Amino acid sequence: MSDLRDLLAYATTRAADYRQRMAEAPVFPADADLDAIRKALGPLPDEPAPAAEVIRQLADIVEPALVASTGPRYFGFVIGGALDAATAADVLTTGWDQNAFNVVSSPGAALVEDVAGGWLKDLLGLPGGASFGFVTGGQAANTVGLAAARQHVLAAAGWDVERRGLHGAPAVQVVASAERHVTIDCAVRFLGLGTDTIRPVAAGAQGAIDVADLARVLADGPAGPTIVCLQAGNVNSGACDDLLAAAAVAHEHAAWVHVDGAFGLWAAASPATRHLVQGIESADSWAADGHKWLNVPYDSGYAFCAHPRAHQAAMSFTAAYLTGQGAGGPRAPGDYVLESSRRARGFATWAALRELGRTGVAGLVDRCCALARRFAEQLGAADGVTVVNDVVLNQVLVSFGSDQETNRVVDAVQRSGECWMGATSWHGQRLMRISVSSWRTTEADVDRSVAAILAARSGSAAR
C-alpha cells in the first residue's frame, strides 16, 4: 500500500464496507469506549508516519464511535443518508481538491455549479433568473439569504450597509414565526441585527405561521426596512407556511420575504407534495439543504435569491490579484457565498441529481412521506400512543402518554441499537421526533423500527 492509488482504494473500500455494515450494525454506538478512543488517538506525535498506516489507524480507532446515519434506520434530527453517486463524487471532489472560487481557480467546478444550480431552481420551482450559492448547509444559506435581504431593504431606505455598516442605519425589523428554526436567530445575530429585532408571529396548531397574525404584526410595526422569514418544513411537525398568502401580505408592506426550506423546500420537487409550498416562487430568497433530503453527503446547502444584485452586493469582493471576478465575465461562484476559498460542492449535488433525475427526486420525497405515514399509522394504532401532528411531510411526532414516559421510551429505543430517533418539546409536550429522510429506508425498516419502539414501550411500562 505504498502509493496514493492503493491508499485511496483502501480508504474507499473501508468506507464502502462501513456503509454496507451499517444496514445491520447498532444504529448508535452506545457501547463505544470514548475514553479509550481518545487515548488511542494519542498525543500530538513528534515523528511522521506512513500515510497508509495513518489511514488504517484512523479508521480502526474511529469506526466504533460512528453513528449509522448512512444506514436505513436512522431517524434523528433531519439527516439524510448519502446517495452512492453523490458519495463517490465527493470522493472525487477530495481527490481533485479544486477551489470553487471562480472560473480561474477551477473552470470545471464553476461550470458544474452553474449547471447544478440551474437544475435545482428548475426542480424547486424557483425563478429562472434567481442567483444561487453552494454553501455549507441551512445555517449558511439562511445567513446568505438574510444578508442579501439586509442589503436590499437598507438600500431601498437609502443606506449602503456594505459600506456604512449598521451604526446610524435605519432600524431593520425582522418578522418571523414563533416556530422559526433557531438558525434564523443565529443569522440575525451574525448580521449584527440582534435577536431583539425579531418580532414574533403566532403559529397555528400544526406550526405553520398564522397569516392573520402576520398581517397584524406588520400593520402594527414601523414602516421601515422589513424582512419577513417564512418556513417550508417546521423542524418538528414538517408543516409548511402558506407561502402564497404570507408572501402576499409581506409584499404589501414592501418587506423582503425569505423562506427557510432546509428540508421542506424539497416538497416542491414532487407533484404529490408541491401544493404544500404553493407560492414558493413569490419569495425573495430561499435556503435549502442538499445534505438533508437530497441525500448529498455533508456539507451541502444552497442559498437562492430573486435579486442577484443584492445577493452579489452582500457577498462578493475582489482584489487586484483575483482574476476571474467582476462584471461581464462568467458566473463567479464565490460571489454568492460566505467563504473565499472553498470545497467544490457542486460535484456531489450534480451527481445526486444526475443519479436520481427529476422522477427519482420526486420518488425519494414521496417514499419518505409514505414511510412517515406508515410510522404514524402503526404507532397511532397502538394503545396509549398518540401521533400529535398531521403527517404532511417526513416528520412524525409521537407521545407515549406523559413526558416522563416519552423520554423513557426514546431513551430505550436509542439504547436498543435497532433505530435512532430523537426527542423534542413541542406545544407543551415531550415527544418522540421521527424524521424519515434517507434513500435507504424501506417499509421493512419502518416495521422493524415500530416493533423496537413498541418493545421499548412495553419494557418501560413493565418497570
Ligand SMILES: Cc1ncc(COP(=O)(O)O)c(C=O)c1O
Ligand atoms: C428548518 C431548518 N432550517 C435550518 C436548519 C439548519 O440547517 P443546517 O443544519 O444544515 O445548517 C435546519 C436543520 O435541521 C432546519 O430543519
